[in-house]
Each structure stands twice: as C-alpha cells, then as structure tokens.
C-alpha cells in the first residue's frame with residue numbers, strides 16, 4: 001500500500017530533490033513490511049475462525065489443531081503427518097530430538113540463516129558444526145557434508161533460505177550416504193518446490209515457523225514439524241508435552257511447546273490462501289528482476305520469495321540511500337551465527353563466503369500487499385543510484 005506524504009528529509013545533498021519538487025511528484029513511502037492489509041483482506045474469514053474457537057470454549061489440543069495438522073500435512077503429501085508446536089525454533093529443536101539426536105551428537109548447520117537453527121541444535125543438547133554456503137544460492141554447499149561429517153554426526157539442518165529450495169537431491173543422497181538424518185528448515189519456504197516436489201517432503205522431517213511475517217504466518221508464535229515417518233511424528237508428539245502419550249504419564253523428559261486452537265483456526269484460513277499469496281510474491285519478484293540495474297546481483301528465480309534479496313558491495317550506502325527516499329530495507333542477516341557470542345566457541349574455522357554475504361545482502365520490500373507502483377518506485381530509485 002503506498003502511503004503518500006511529505007518526502008523524508010534531510011535531502012539537501014540529493015541531486016534529485018529539485019526534480020521531485022519542481023515536478024510536484026508526491027514521494028512514496030514503501031515500508032519494508034506491513035501486516036495489517038493482509039489481515040484486513042481476509043478479516044471476515046479470520047473473525048469467523050476466532051468466533052468458532054471462542055464459542056467452543058476449547059483452547060489447547062483440540063479440534064482446530066487436529067484439523068490444521070491434517071490439512072497442512074495433506075497440502076504437502078499423502079501419508080505425511082504434521083505436529084503443531086509453539087514456534088519454528090521449537091519445531092527445529094523437537095525435530096532434532098525426534099530424529100534421535102542426543103547430547104554430544106554433532107549436527108551440521110549453516111551460519112547465514114539467523115540464530116534459530118543453531119540455537120535449536122544447542123537446545124537439543126548437540127554440538128553445531130558450521131558449514132559453508134553456495135555463493136550463488138546462499139544455501140548449504142552439499143560438498144560440506146562430506147567435509148564436515150565425523151563418526152559423531154547425527155543430522156544436518158538444511159535451510160531453504162529466502163524461499164529458495166536448497167539442492168535436495170544431492171543433499172539427501174550425501175547425508176543418507178553417511179547415515180545421517182536430514183531436517184529441513186522450511187521457515188522461509190512454505191509452498192516452495194524443488195524439482196516439482198514441495199520442500200518439507202525431501203528430508204526425514206521438516207520444521208516450519210508460522211511467525212507473523214512468514215509466507216504462512218499466524219498472529220503470534222506458532223510452528224509445526226512435518227514428517228512421513230510415523231515414529232518421528234510419534235516422538236515429536238511426546239516431546240510436545242511432557243513426554244506424555246497418556247495424560248500425566250511421562251515416557252521421556254520434555255517441557256512443553258503447543259500450537260493453540262486460536263492460531264490453528266487462523267492458520268487453517270490462511271493455508272487456503274498460501275498458493276495465491278506465493279503467486280503474488282513471485283509476480284512482484286519477476287517485476288523486480290526485470291528492472292534491476294546491472295550492478296546488483298539478483299537472487300535465484302525459483303522459489304516463493306519470502307524475501308527479495310539483492311547483493312552489492314556497497315550495501316550499507318545503498319541501504320542509507322533508499323532509507324532517505326522512504327524505502328524500508330533489512331539485512332538477513334548482518335552477523336552470522338558462528339560469530340555470535342554464544343556460538344563462537346563452536347566455530348572451528350572462518351566461513352569466508354558466509355561472512356562476505358553477510359556484508360553484501362540487502363532485502364528489498366516484498367509482500368503480497370505491495371503495489372506494483374511501489375516496486376517501480378524502488379526500481380526507479382535503484383537505477384537513479386546506479387547500483
């Protein structure tokens with residue numbers, strides 16, 4: 001939604017300023033993200049879902065969760081099972097535990113996807129072993145599996161970053177060749193396909209986040225684990241709630257991490273719109289891709305564009321330039337996990353590609369409610385900058 005208004009100041013050094021003032025063009029503001037319009041567009045459906053839960057008087061572990069789990073699993077694959085959990089980070093942690101990861105095991109993980117994947121490995125009691133990413137796709141470099149695997153390696157976490165699928169055929173082949181499990185992190189890639197097959201159906205299990213900004217977002221914290229292995233699903237259900245199969249009887253140690261009825265009901269509504277929202281994201285991304293100036297490196301063209309990330313050496317200058325023109329941007333992510341204070345001690349060596357990308361990536365506004373005119377405005381500013 002374009003919000004017209006006064007141009008942000010100060011812009012006295014801006015050579016374009018006079019042009020804009022003289023021609024009387026009203027400046028746009030393009031926020032990095034806005035969530036309210038997306039909610040408004042389906043307000044009636046959400047109100048009905050919320051009303052249903054309020055009327056039922058049942059708020060945890062009830063029919064809405066069961067229905068959402070069934071629908072989310074069916075969306076992905078016949079025979080898949082979904083286990084609703086409290087967040088995406090918990091889905092990663094519980095996914096690792098359900099795949100048999102134990103204290104002292106090693107888990108391969110990238111460092112360019114924020115802190116959650118690494119935090120989940122540590123929370124599961126395992127040791128993260130950092131892997132480099134492919135500079136073209138920003139996802140796990142498959143050869144790293146062969147390089148970093150040891151007799152203690154139990155699993156690899158594969159992140160489909162920015163909505164682009166990692167090369168799963170190669171990754172699964174190599175990981176299973178070493179006898180290690182594959183946990184997909186689909187937090188940024190709901191509905192993305194790789195070779196015609198949905199992400200989340202390639203590995204031994206997949207973690208999803210429904211954080212509000214994700215392609216499928218709740219109105220608060222929520223997550224899920226997806227798997228086609230009934231034993232993994234069963235274990236995840238135990239870890240979801242005190243190790244209970246039967247109420248008050250703990251079979252394994254665990255705390256609690258549930259997806260509540262309200263969020264399940266709202267996610268059922270939003271799941272029905274996911275493909276249409278992803279198609280809109282893709283159309284907007286195509287518009288960006290067609291108009292980007294030559295100096296900016298563009299992202300891969302496949303996927304569901306959770307984020308539209310460009311690359312430039314002069315990232316910080318470009319970010320400031322766009323901010324002065326009312327365009328919100330963000331960096332995903334500025335400090336790689338292996339350089340973060342709590343996780344530095346697991347870093348066995350530098351990760352030059354990961355570190356370079358952290359200095360060069362910039363996320364432009366991209367969400368289903370973004371106007372094509374907003375995209376054109378951003379492109380105009382990028383071309384004027386000569387990025």
Ligand SMILES: *Cc1c(COP(=O)(O)O)cnc(C)c1O
Nearest residue numbers: 087088089113116187209210211
């Ligand atoms: C958002 C995100 C998570 C964590 O999800 P939460 O629901 O916020 O815990 C994990 N991995 C990736 C790649 C994410 O983007």
